[in-house]
Amino acid sequence: MNTVGDLLHTVTADNISDGRKRLGKSLVWGSALLCVSLAVLQAAYQADHISIGFETWRPILYAYMLWATALCFAQVIVNGEKGKRTLFVLPAALFVISLVVFPLLFALYISFTDWNLASPNGPQPNGWDNLVQMWNDSFYWNALKNMVYYVLVVGVEYVIAFGLALLLNAQIRARKFFRVVFLLPLMLSPVAVSWMIGKSMFEVRFGPVSRLIREFGGEPTFFGNPEIARFMIMAMDAWTFIPFMMIMLLAGLQALPREVLEASKVDGASGWQSFKEIVFPLMLPVSVTAVVIRIIFKLKLADVIINVTSGGPGGATDSVTSFIFREYRDRSNVGYGTLLAMVYLVLIIIFVTLLLKLVSRWMERPA
Amino acid sequence: MTAIFKEHEADLRVNTKWWASRVAIYTALFIWMIVCLFPILWTITTSFKLAPDVMKGNLIPWWDFTPRWKGWESIGLSPRLIGEVSTVREEFFKRFWNSTIISISAALLAVILGSLAAYGLSRFSYRFGFMKNSDISFFFLSQMILPPVVLALPFLILYKSLGLLDSRIGLILLYTLMVLPIVIWIMRDQFQGIPIELEEAALVDGLGIWGAFTQIVLPIALPGMVAAFILSLVLCWNEYFFAALLTSSNASTLPVMVASQTGSQGINWWSMAALSSAAILPLVIVAIFLEKYIIKGMAAGAVK
Numbered sequence: 001m002n003t004v005g006d007l008l009h010t011v012t013a014d015n016i017s018d019g020r021k022r023l024g025k026s027l028v029w030g031s032a033l034l035c036v037s038l039a040v041l042q043a044a045y046q047a048d049h050i051s052i053g054f055e056t057w058r059p060i061l062y063a064y065m066l067w068a069t070a071l072c073f074a075q076v077i078v079n080g081e082k083g084k085r086t087l088f089v090l091p092a093a094l095f096v097i098s099l100v101v102f103p104l105l106f107a108l109y110i111s112f113t114d115w116n117l118a119s120p121n122g123p124q125p126n127g128w129d130n131l132v133q134m135w136n137d138s139f140y141w142n143a144l145k146n147m148v149y150y151v152l153v154v155g156v157e158y159v160i161a162f163g164l165a166l167l168l169n170a171q172i173r174a175r176k177f178f179r180v181v182f183l184l185p186l187m188l189s190p191v192a193v194s195w196m197i198g199k200s201m202f203e204v205r206f207g208p209v210s211r212l213i214r215e216f217g218g219e220p221t222f223f224g225n226p227e228i229a230r231f232m233i234m235a236m237d238a239w240t241f242i243p244f245m246m247i248m249l250l251a252g253l254q255a256l257p258r259e260v261l262e263a264s265k266v267d268g269a270s271g272w273q274s275f276k277e278i279v280f281p282l283m284l285p286v287s288v289t290a291v292v293i294r295i296i297f298k299l300k301l302a303d304v305i306i307n308v309t310s311g312g313p314g315g316a317t318d319s320v321t322s323f324i325f326r327e328y329r330d331r332s333n334v335g336y337g338t339l340l341a342m343v344y345l346v347l348i349i350i351f352v353t354l355l356l357k358l359v360s361r362w363m364e365r366p367a
Numbered sequence: 368m369t370a371i372f373k374e375h376e377a378d379l380r381v382n383t384k385w386w387a388s389r390v391a392i393y394t395a396l397f398i399w400m401i402v403c404l405f406p407i408l409w410t411i412t413t414s415f416k417l418a419p420d421v422m423k424g425n426l427i428p429w430w431d432f433t434p435r436w437k438g439w440e441s442i443g444l445s446p447r448l449i450g451e452v453s454t455v456r457e458e459f460f461k462r463f464w465n466s467t468i469i470s471i472s473a474a475l476l477a478v479i480l481g482s483l484a485a486y487g488l489s490r491f492s493y494r495f496g497f498m499k500n501s502d503i504s505f506f507f508l509s510q511m512i513l514p515p516v517v518l519a520l521p522f523l524i525l526y527k528s529l530g531l532l533d534s535r536i537g538l539i540l541l542y543t544l545m546v547l548p549i550v551i552w553i554m555r556d557q558f559q560g561i562p563i564e565l566e567e568a569a570l571v572d573g574l575g576i577w578g579a580f581t582q583i584v585l586p587i588a589l590p591g592m593v594a595a596f597i598l599s600l601v602l603c604w605n606e607y608f609f610a611a612l613l614t615s616s617n618a619s620t621l622p623v624m625v626a627s628q629t630g631s632q633g634i635n636w637w638s639m640a641a642l643s644s645a646a647i648l649p650l651v652i653v654a655i656f657l658e659k660y661i662i663k664g665m666a667a668g669a670v671k
Binding site for chain 1: 392393395396399400402403404405406407409410413421422426480481483484486488489491493495503507510511512513514515516517518519520521522523525528529530531540543544547551563566567575577580601604605607608611621622623625626636639640646647650651653654655658661662665
């Protein structure tokens with residue numbers, strides 16, 4: 001995407017009259033004025049300054065949507081052909097901005113308040129108290145430490161996924177059948193997986209796996225021991241998401257230039273040599289993409305933990321997301337929970353930026 | 368003849384080596400197949416078991432246990448109960464319907480918004496303030512790293528004041544936001560693969576840019592759009608975190624229903640198993656029949 005100027009050139013011969021421009025501008029400003037004045041009225045109503053108002057803020061939402069629509073139409077009215085081009089990107093941009101940027105600003109505000117949804121007196125700004133509390137909250141640091149472990153496991157998942165992709169790329173029969181079967185775990189919802197595997201197959205008394213272990217004379221514990229519990233969560237998450245990396249790597253393998261592989265065969269390279277010297281280096285870009293996307297997904301890990309261990313034993317399996325989820329559900333402490341989430345967001349942004357920088361320097365290509 | 372085509376010792380060694388690699392490959396494939404299939408098989412068979420079968424760990428239907436409809440009866444989906452009124456079944460279908468509507472509308476909305484944006488970004492150069500094309504692309508794709516937990520609590524409060532809590536619209540908006548970067552990622556790759564000369568020809572023939580887009584480009588990009596749609600559908604169908612926080616009785620989805628039942632452990636395994644099977648079955652069917660599109664969607668952007 002390093003093009004200067006349009007790839008698709010259009011000749012525009014627009015004669016837009018001043019009246020048309022004024023119409024477009026007045027549409028935008030009119031609807032914006034309506035939206036703002038409604039919002040001010042509603043705020044005054046909620047603060048008991050005036051007696052007329054709406055029950056909820058929803059009419060302001062409608063006014064906002066009216067403004068967004070007017071903005072889109074005004075692009076064409078005011079700018080003509082150029083506006084039609086803008087119209088491709090504008091709806092998505094408006095959608096994302098209104099659903100991400102506004103809530104994020106709002107989150108920034110509530111993260112510096114003491115706001116318990118259960119108590120009647122709304123948000124109470126409390127300065128840096130939440131940050132101090134976070135600094136002393138050993139469970140939060142513990143959850144962050146767990147995230148490091150969870151992210152590191154991506155390496156193991158990558159090795160398994162690469163192996164499976166190589167298997168599927170080999171000369172085998174019934175390739176389509178195996179591909180569908182290997183894809184299946186990705187289709188299952190993490191909640192169903194946490195019952196199917198975590199709560200029934202690895203159930204200590206009757207689960208088939210515990211039974212198998214007892215056959216061999218062992219005593220099964222899965223979610224009692226911190227290390228094993230963490231390993232189990234990792235395994236369940238890996239089970240669901242290995243197909244994801246596998247498919248990406250398989251696509252990469254199938255796009256490899258055939259001549260190079262044949263040339264290496266002619267030159268007498270053994271299977272391992274041709275993998276190490278040719279396949280792996282050529283697969284590096286695809287591998288990096290797959291691993292980075294997988295890490296991004298991993299940072300959101302929560303469903304399995306919430307449903308299988310709810311963080312236990314003793315916070316050994318907690319991820320940041322599941323910790324905040326419980327913080328909200330058990331204490332409905334919105335202010336503190338949001339601060340934790342915001343800190344996590346900042347950490348993620350730093351981490352991912354560093355990762356991408358590192359990768360692009362190492363690969364000498366923009367990731 | 369035998370003298371000429373005598374199996375040389377070196378040939379024999381190659382032969383055995385080839386066979387060894389065959390055996391190794393198929394063993395590995397079968398082991399992973401069991402890893403993938405056993406949990407699914409276990410869940411489906413458990414839904415047909417009675418308590419003693421579960422305790423004894425019987426596995427193979429008709430051989431070491433007789434399949435019963437008990438588990439499916441508990442969600443009102445057995446042949447005996449299908450004609451009767453069942454509140455559990457109504458509950459189940461309500462959740463199922465919620466999941467269907469929410470995931471389909473969110474995926475559709477994301478594909479529409481995402482395709483438009485991706486097309487614009489791959490064809491024209493924009494300048495919004497300081498943001499150029501690459502910045503806009505990065506802005507969209509960077510939404511992927513935004514963890515849901517950051518948005519969850521602000522949205523809880525915002526939805527409460529907007530009266531959108533426990534409504535389908537609220538979830539649809541959030542899910543659209545969640546899958547939009549993925550759709551843009553896939554579609555940008557698709558549109559970049561379509562030669563610009565096609566649209567230039569269309570423009571010469573008198574179509575506008577929107578006409579060229581809808582009549583020329585869209586039909587070509589349709590398989591890619593289907594891929595993006597299916598992938599979004601899967602992600603939305605399985606989403607749990609937002610649904611658990613933002614819905615209660617009215618708009619809650621299937622994963623929330625499954626999760627709320629998991630608390631009751633132990634004795635009624637069969638009903639849990641039936642519920643889980645019913646919840647995963649639609650996507651298993653999707654995976655089997657639309658596997659091509661799912662793979663296409665995930666492979667897009669991985670390979671340049």
